[in-house]
Amino acid sequence: MKPVLHTEDLTVAFGGVKACNGISLDVYEGELLGLIGPNGAGKTTFINAVTGFVPWSGEVQFDGSSLKGLPPHRIAHRGLSRTWQSLELFGDISVRANLEVAATKLTPMMAIRDYFGSSERVAERVDETLAVLEMEDIVDERPDDLSMGYRKLVGVARALVAQTKLVLLDEPAAGLDRNETTWLAERLRQVIDFGISVLLVDHDMGLVLNVSDRIHVIDFGKTIAIGSPSEIRDNEAVIGAYLGAGGGDE
Amino acid sequence: METYLQFMLLGLGSGVIFAGLALGLVLTYRASGVVNFAHGAIAMYSTYIFSSLVDDGQYPIPPLPNLLSMIEAVLGWFGIQVDLPDIPPFVQLGDPWSWPMALIGALATAGLLGFLFHYLVFRPLRYQPPLSKVVASVGLMLMLQAAIVVRFSNRPRNVAGLLPQDGVDVLGTTVPADRFYLLAAILVATALLYLVFQRTKFGIKTRAAAENEQFATLLGISADRIAAVNWILAGILAGLVGILAAPITGLNPLNMTLFIIPALGAALVARFQSFWIAVWVGLAIGAGQSLLQIMEIRLPWIPDINLSQGLPLVVIAVAMMARGQVLPSRGAIERGRLPMALPTRIRPRLMTFWILFAAAILIWAPFVWRQATINTLIGAVLALSLIVVTGFSGHISLAQLSLAGIAAFMLSSLATDAGWPFPLAPIFAALVATGFGIVIGVPALRVRGASLAIITLAAGVAIEVFLFKSDGWFAGDSTRHVADPSLFGIEFGPNSPFFFGDGKVPSPAFGLFVLFMFTLAFVAVIRLRQSMLGEQMLALRANERAAAAAGVNVTSIKLAAFGIASFLAGIGGTLTAYKFGTFNMASFGVLGSLSVFAFSYLGGIATVSGSLYAGSLFPESIGTLAFEKLFFPLGRYEAYLAGLFLIVTTLVQPEGIDVFDRRERRRIGWGFVLLWRKATGNPDRTKPDWVERIYPEPKHKKGMRPSPPATVDAATTHEDGGS
């Protein structure tokens, strides 16, 4: 199998601190890769780097071509999308508009045609995504008015609605209760069935161990283990890292 | 050489004001994260107080809405003439005061203003987005400025000098001694502040609160009380430099208020953090301006284009380009929201009705009403421009009227001087404004919020001094003729003949033309709100980085917003020019830009229908005319009230009048339906469609929504607080 995302020696430095220190990671097509590590390990920074929000050194290849120097929106247009730890929804436009924005690659010509009412909208794809995530009844609400569970869902939906090949999820289960998490896990497996690859960052070990095909563990910006969920569960280094950090498993 | 040195030293006079104001800006920013655009206005206000106390022993009472005059007016409708007491404009406090007493009185006022700003305005707004804070401080600036105009008129005022003026010889030139006293005063003040912030508990607490407000609160530091003290200090400092330097810089309600711009430049270079940098840069701007002035006169190779006035803009632009987002964040919580961007629907029948109604007024109503309607519609076009750039894309632009002015000027050049035919000349004029607008939008690619407000304000001033006022370039003379528009031999300018009506100016033909242009702009912006472009603007407004991650090309969308808005502003400018038949730079000043911003925000900055309310707030519009006919003439009170209501709006109803009106219409309308059903014994509780159309109420209060389907419990326990 070939990797859809391939990073080599990815390094991100904030002043003297190296939040990511030479991470080499592969996400294969159709795979759900878990990325875990204690607080401050550099997981969010990894996602920020790959999606073009912080400068990095090393190499990042997505779908066979390098992402070096691309601005975030161009990376998104290539089919790499993400969610945010802190949600970052468009809180004051409707859920449908949230998805429409993400689903369109707006070119100037298209903007003009759409303005004069003659372009086909992306409604179909939006409806499809809404159906998969069973959220049709909230399309007209504004995310600001929704519960945490639904807001998380809108974030995931927004990342999936673009013609996505790989989605990077930053703690989608944080703030969800048991039932919601279980429900989310089912949806994630469903997403894989649609041929989308997933990189899942979460502190909910139960969730990550359950749904991941493979797990990549980092600490202090460095890879400390890669393996199947059962291997990771018993890995000394991983247990050490989590104990050392005071336990990140909540 | 001596002359250059002399002029630099002379320039320290205004440099000290810039430095003192910059110090205050740094203080209040560090204490509460607010960039106070009204800081220069505090200096101006207290200097007037000082002068009034010293000259006449009078203390001006700020203009207050007098309910009694309302009663007078209402009784007047029924032919009853009564004379209820007015609020006196001044209190007489004995003989003219001695200067130390007057100084104390004025500085007390300045400190009180600082405190009130904090306590009544910025503290309640502390969790609101930067947009609200900028709007509120612009409101304060307008209000203080207008309060002084109401009490003392626009005329320059002589202020008694406190500092000795005798010449001092420095390096072969003579400079009045006051410059050196001022310099010493500001340096001592800075040193004191610096020591207080480095050495005392109070200073350490302020710094802690500035670094991270939440954390400081955990340490038991009352960020609030600390902020109040800093605001008072900043106010007093502003008053002091204002009073001491006024004899040098001269005093009128506008000049000292606008000293805020160089001060903002200095504070920006200091990243709103360092007292010393702020002060040195402030002094340098003052000295530099004075130097440029003499160089313009002395050196033939320097063009006479008011270069000195442009210096602050250059400082601001360089600071921003060099540093990007210069305002450091404060780790503060933000849970306020932006004005809701409710869509406006195109409802053909309703719109046809209103258009016919407006047309009827334009044709048959007495000419004052015709004129008021025209003013309203032109104002609404200008408001539409701000709705696009600020309401939709979330960028504050305080230069929209200056852009309108550019189009107006271009129109007079093209249509009158170059003889271009009708639709071409105004369209091209508006396109020139669009070009300028996009250039002004370029900084928006790097900065937003208060920083953007600063640079657009400075750009507005630059347009005024470079393009409109300077001799060499655009204007030359300040008024230029604009020929009436005509197409296929039909004229529709303000002086054109028309079949009906009283034949007075402005002609109904012109009114219909303005109505046509407004309708076009109105529908175009409604359509923008519905289009994908508009949705992307709103996404950008809500969250820039999330928008980028969702594939929104942030750069293009921002520039598109600025471009479209500037085109609309340009159309508004050409209509204004046609209305007057001249290009008159006085109608496109900076204060005008601020007022247009205020009216637009008040009317409803994020809803297209808000533009009509905004239009009705402009001077001599339908709204103001109706108010004046019913109650009392507004005159100079108009700007004052606009500022006041702007502040109130940010505090209680950020959506402005439009959404307020929609919500009330929904409430009252639906209430009547329920009453009617009750009376007729109809148990139906379903809401008719129009209820939701007018104002869609959130169906579920936050957190009350059921969770995703598979769950048993609602996710209420996971709410992240807030309301």
Ligand SMILES: Nc1ncnc2c1ncn2[C@@H]1O[C@H](COP(=O)(O)OP(=O)(O)OP(=O)(O)O)[C@@H](O)[C@H]1O
């Ligand atoms: N913009 C930044 N500037 C400076 N340091 C940063 C920045 N962003 C992150 N860091 C630092 O980089 C390190 C990694 O942070 P990151 O947010 O990637 O961790 P994380 O693994 O996502 O942690 P968590 O599980 O808490 O979300 C931390 O030490 C953090 O303080």
Ligand SMILES: [Mg+2]
């Ligand atoms: Mg993280």
